[in-house]
Amino acid sequence: MTPLSDEALPARQREVQRLLGRCLLRLQQYERLIKAIVAHHELTGPPHALETIRAARIADSARKTLGTLIGDLLGSYLAPNEIGDTPKDLPDCPAEPVMVSFRIGLSLSDADFARLKNELRELVALRNDLVHHFIDRHDLWSVDGCLRASDALVAAYSRIDQYFEQLRGWAEHMEQTRRLAAEFAQSDAFRDLIVNGIAPDSTVFWPVAGIVSALREAAGELAVDGWASIAEAGRWIAERFPEQLPAKYGCSSWRQVVHESRIFDLRYFEINGQRSARYREKEGTANTG
Structure with missing residues (x-):
């Protein structure tokens, strides 16, 4: 065991704090991005109410936890096999003659969907462990304990960063699809439709x-x-x-x-x-x- 040093321990503790903060900041970036995807990947309603509906979706996503957001993402933006043509919760609006609906998503094989579902659950567990249980799992009052905590945080950050880059790829896919949809909205075909x-x-x-x-x-x-x-x-x-x-x-x-x-x-x-x-x-x- 490394001898306790009054000088070494505070430095190790500060390093643990730095590494933990880095993990939490990356998690916050992940949560901000997933909220944007959940809020914007689908929209359904009468044309005159779309902006109000969009604002409500943004506000609703802002209040949700990471676990809830991932649950929303699975089966909507991320779905096994083919994504259906009609949204699951198409509102019943008999007084509205025209309804607009779009959904952007990724269709996955059953195996890939199951794997991704497990991975995202692991991310939620990792986040909860860092936020709620990290100080209970590590002895931060010894140099050795701080060293082990630092190693755990380096590994955790690497995993979180992988998840973040994956999510950023999905966000880029969604944005590209939205740009294509915007181009279609300027086309003669879209004018003919509307x-x-x-x-x-x-x-x-x-x-x-x-x-x-x-x-x-x-x-x-x-x-x-x-x-x-x-x-x-x-x-x-x-x-x-x-x-x-x-x-x-x-x-x-x-x-x-x-x-x-x-x-x-x-x-x-x-x-x-x-x-x-x-x-x-x-x-x-x-x-x-």
């Missing part, structure tokens, strides 16, 4: 389609006894919204748009000896777009 209700695979979500909104406006201006001429509406829209054409929505005529949308009633009238196709909005659909 403004016109046309998905990248050309599927049309008719209740929010731009051409349906245009038909509503035309009907409001042109309807007689509640019914508007489809031909007149087509000309009216072409003058005011030239980008809203049937072909954009995979249709060959305005009558096909009216039929495919399922938003309007279609009826034929005899007017001045000629057959005229007219439309009106179905009851109960006025607030779906």
